Amino acid sequence: MPAPPPGQDLSDLLSDLGAVLGADQIRTEPLELALYGRDASVMQGTASVACLPESAADVQRIIQVCVRHGRPFMARGSGTGLAGGAVPVEDPVVIATSRMNRILEVDPAEGVAWVEPGVLNLDLSRSLKAYGVHFAPDPSSQQVCSIGGNVANNSGGPHCLAYGVTSAHVVAVDVVLPDGRIARLGGLDAEPAGYDLRAAFVGSEGTLGVAVRIAVRLTQDPPAVRTLLADFDSVDAGAATVSGIIAAGLVPAAIEMMDQRAVEMVEAFVGAGYPTDAAAVLLVEVDGLPAGVDAATATIEEVARGHGVRNVRHAADDAERDLLWKGRKAAFGAVARIRPDYYLHDTVVPRTRLVEVLDRVYDIARRNDLVVINVFHAGDGNLHPILAFDARQPGVLERVHQAGTEIVQASLDAGGVLSGEHGIGLEKRDYMPIMFSAADLAAQDRLRAVFDPCDLANPAKVIPAGSRCGDLALAQVPAGAWV
Amino acid sequence: MGVTLPPQARAHIDAFAAEVAGEDPVTCVGGRTQWEVGGAVPAGTREVSAPRGVIVHEPADMTVVCGAGTPVAELEAVLTAHGQMVPLDPDQPATATVGGVLAVGRSGPRRLRYGHIRDLLLQAAVVSADGSVVRAGGPTVKNVSGYDLHRVQVGALGTLGFLAEVRLRCLPIPTAARWFTTGADPFTLCRSLYRPSSVLWDGSTTWVLLEGHPDDVDAQAVGHDLVEADGPPPLGDRARTSHRPSQLAVAVEAFGAGRFVAEIGVGVVHHRDLPATPVPVPAPDAVDLHMKLKQAFDPSGRLNPGRQPW
Numbered sequence: 178m179p180a181p182p183p184g185q186d187l188s189d190l191l192s193d194l195g196a197v198l199g200a201d202q203i204r205t206e207p208l209e210l211a212l213y214g215r216d217a218s219v220m221q222g223t224a225s226v227a228c229l230p231e232s233a234a235d236v237q238r239i240i241q242v243c244v245r246h247g248r249p250f251m252a253r254g255s256g257t258g259l260a261g262g263a264v265p266v267e268d269p270v271v272i273a274t275s276r277m278n279r280i281l282e283v284d285p286a287e288g289v290a291w292v293e294p295g296v297l298n299l300d301l302s303r304s305l306k307a308y309g310v311h312f313a314p315d316p317s318s319q320q321v322c323s324i325g326g327n328v329a330n331n332s333g334g335p336h337c338l339a340y341g342v343t344s345a346h347v348v349a350v351d352v353v354l355p356d357g358r359i360a361r362l363g364g365l366d367a368e369p370a371g372y373d374l375r376a377a378f379v380g381s382e383g384t385l386g387v388a389v390r391i392a393v394r395l396t397q398d399p400p401a402v403r404t405l406l407a408d409f410d411s412v413d414a415g416a417a418t419v420s421g422i423i424a425a426g427l428v429p430a431a432i433e434m435m436d437q438r439a440v441e442m443v444e445a446f447v448g449a450g451y452p453t454d455a456a457a458v459l460l461v462e463v464d465g466l467p468a469g470v471d472a473a474t475a476t477i478e479e480v481a482r483g484h485g486v487r488n489v490r491h492a493a494d495d496a497e498r499d500l501l502w503k504g505r506k507a508a509f510g511a512v513a514r515i516r517p518d519y520y521l522h523d524t525v526v527p528r529t530r531l532v533e534v535l536d537r538v539y540d541i542a543r544r545n546d547l548v549v550i551n552v553f554h555a556g557d558g559n560l561h562p563i564l565a566f567d568a569r570q571p572g573v574l575e576r577v578h579q580a581g582t583e584i585v586q587a588s589l590d591a592g593g594v595l596s597g598e599h600g601i602g603l604e605k606r607d608y609m610p611i612m613f614s615a616a617d618l619a620a621q622d623r624l625r626a627v628f629d630p631c632d633l634a635n636p637a638k639v640i641p642a643g644s645r646c647g648d649l650a651l652a653q654v655p656a657g658a659w660v
Numbered sequence: 661m662g663v664t665l666p667p668q669a670r671a672h673i674d675a676f677a678a679e680v681a682g683e684d685p686v687t688c689v690g691g692r693t694q695w696e697v698g699g700a701v702p703a704g705t706r707e708v709s710a711p712r713g714v715i716v717h718e719p720a721d722m723t724v725v726c727g728a729g730t731p732v733a734e735l736e737a738v739l740t741a742h743g744q745m746v747p748l749d750p751d752q753p754a755t756a757t758v759g760g761v762l763a764v765g766r767s768g769p770r771r772l773r774y775g776h777i778r779d780l781l782l783q784a785a786v787v788s789a790d791g792s793v794v795r796a797g798g799p800t801v802k803n804v805s806g807y808d809l810h811r812v813q814v815g816a817l818g819t820l821g822f823l824a825e826v827r828l829r830c831l832p833i834p835t836a837a838r839w840f841t842t843g844a845d846p847f848t849l850c851r852s853l854y855r856p857s858s859v860l861w862d863g864s865t866t867w868v869l870l871e872g873h874p875d876d877v878d879a880q881a882v883g884h885d886l887v888e889a890d891g892p893p894p895l896g897d898r899a900r901t902s903h904r905p906s907q908l909a910v911a912v913e914a915f916g917a918g919r920f921v922a923e924i925g926v927g928v929v930h931h932r933d934l935p936a937t938p939v940p941v942p943a944p945d946a947v948d949l950h951m952k953l954k955q956a957f958d959p960s961g962r963l964n965p966g967r968q969p970w
Contacts, residue, residue: 285851287905331804341779344808359945360945366903367902367928368927368928369942371942371946372950372953372954373811376811376812377808399854424719428831469872469875525798525802528722554802558800594800594803597804601804609805616794617794623956627953639806
């Protein structure tokens with residue numbers, strides 16, 4: 178863990194924070210700060226102090242104190258991010274939004290709900306059930322991840338194949354800007370005036386300010402849903418089925434794929450009745466009105482048969498559907514059965530290149546002597562190779578890092594992107610120049626500087642150092658960071 | 661861009677960038693179908709046009725790459741052959757260009773179902789004020805690699821850069837698409853139908869577009885007593901105002917039935933009696949951000965002078 182800069186004295190900062198917050202809203206215990214020093218990635222940073230705001234006004238006061246002290250700040254939701262986006266760098270004040278967990282207003286006539294950033298994704302959808310609507314983005318971590326985090330990472334989830342990512346479901350955001358003012362980006366009216374600052378903010382990983390109130394779009398619950406589990410003798414047959422479904426003119430609500438190792442692992446963990454002898458399993462969901470759903474189901478079965486499917490299982494009721502989905506969404510937790518540690522990658526490739534990139538992923542894992550498990554959003558080409566390992570093994574981290582770099586390169590070679598839904602954070606920051614030119618990155622940094630000229634909001638993330646003219650300062654990189 | 665493009669596509673972008681480069685004021689011309697939006701560019705301003713033509717359509721990836729100067733109808737022709745579409749839906753697809761529709765940022769009447777047109781834009785090559793080419797976004801639907809700078813171009817009226825080439829998300833053309841009318845309350849109807857593609861209301865008649873499986877379209881139409889119609893009412897794009905969906909009834913109170921068409925569930929009103937679209941005003945707390953953004957991307961103000969999105 179990097180030591181605080183020599184001579185750093187926090188007493189003035191703490192006393193100013195103490196003047197605007199209650200004593201129980203400020204955390205300075207080293208043990209607790211260590212927890213705020215990391216997210217779900219393998220990196221560790223240091224927080225100088227953690228604050229627990231209970232309102233937009235609290236966040237504003239905290240940031241105003243930070244501005245006065247020239248002290249960086251970093252918002253944190255549930256800490257489920259896998260790219261180090263919520264790992265504190267440059268000793269920021271951590272602003273944990275967990276107490277800001279109120280659903281402020283559900284307005285069916287407007288088609289939106291206003292929520293605080295700490296509201297958990299699944300809690301929101303549960304609360305909306307009575308209205309016959311839901312919030313469409315559904316990341317695998319939806320039981321624990323927060324809406325604020327979804328906004329920061331422009332999160333996806335299985336159902337974004339048909340419904341789109343978070344950006345399409347956020348209408349307006351009230352943001353505390355890095356200078357301490359509150360501004361509304363976007364708006365509830367159809368065509369808000371000016372530039373679409375909301376689009377710039379969603380997915381900016383906390384580097385343009387802190388969302389304190391979010392207006393999310395409500396999506397009607399579908400009248401009919403069908404969930405199918407199709408299993409195959411080869412990964413190629415599964416992937417060809419995915420392409421065939423899209424070629425048939427269908428956009429299912431979700432198409433997820435798991436390879437054999439994933440199926441074995443999940444089955445031992447959840448007992449969902451997945452066929453453990455299959456080389457690949459597809460979980461496909463279609464929703465909408467009954468006739469369309471029936472026709473789509475028939476087409477999907479036909480396509481699957483054309484690719485030699487072994488068996489197609491239909492979820493008979495909601496309970497069985499939930500069980501099938503539980504298997505998929507619990508996959509990452511189930512890795513512990515194989516190895517104590519895992520490293521999850523997140524890249525996207527064009528759907529047509531899926532088979533070729535998967536072959537390369539298996540080959541990369543083999544060459545680096547690592548176990549790889551593939552569970553991914555096949556419908557939109559979003560790969561999530563899990564490298565499972567035991568960190569106590571000497572030299573293994575280097576091999577995991579090497580394999581990770583190769584996987585990123587293989588995805589980009591196939592015309593893909595660095596991250597589908599986990600963001601750039603710290604982990605992929607220094608890969609950005611592989612995907613973007615110096616001019617592209619300078620333009621992104623210009624946007625950042627419009628919002629945050631003094632680099633106070635989640636510094637050192639997303640954009641590599643040196644993208645700004647005259648940028649000489651080397652950001653400190655946390656121990657264990659693979660950047 | 662990630663996917664290798666034919667060399668001539670890159671050459672077209674570079675040629676366009678060279679044309680834009682310079683110190684003088686310059687304006688990017690599409691099909692001039694929404695030319696008045698955001699204010700007049702001074703007469704005599706040097707004119708440039710973005711490259712034209714569809715470059716790559718990957719039906720299996722459901723993406724298409726085209727020059728921003730491609731007329732929407734030309735794009736549609738390529739996609740229709742493969743049963744796909746990009747619901748940009750401008751009034752005059754034969755002349756309106758893809759880049760023009762995106763730069764103006766006004767979605768068509770199917771926004772209720774397909775969302776705002778900005779969400780169709782996956783990636784863009786943009787010529788900056790200094791003549792350099794900047795790319796943002798990515799070739800895939802899911803992508804959080806850096807800021808969504810490309811989406812900020814949508815509705816920016818070419819004041820932050822000129823769209824040169826875009827990659828768009830395609831959708832399958834629905835099996836059935838039928839317009840209906842009814843005298844029912846449009847607000848109740850909009851919520852009781854499942855994902856209608858469009859619900860329009862002129863103060864007395866309600867028009868509904870249903871798309872999907874033919875049997876579902878039938879069932880929804882019968883269930884809501886909808887009567888088959890030839891198509892939507894003319895929207896008369898002379899003037900247009902933007903409202904919260906819940907405030908539409910109040911917003912049109914002053915206008916007689918038949919003098920407007922309101923997009924229910926969306927909040928856009930097309931007017932017959934207003935001479936021109938009133939100048940919208942951004943929220944006061946964000947005005948300086950809009951101005952700083954313009955300053956950061958076009959410090960000398962040479963791109964589309966006289967025009968601004970508020």
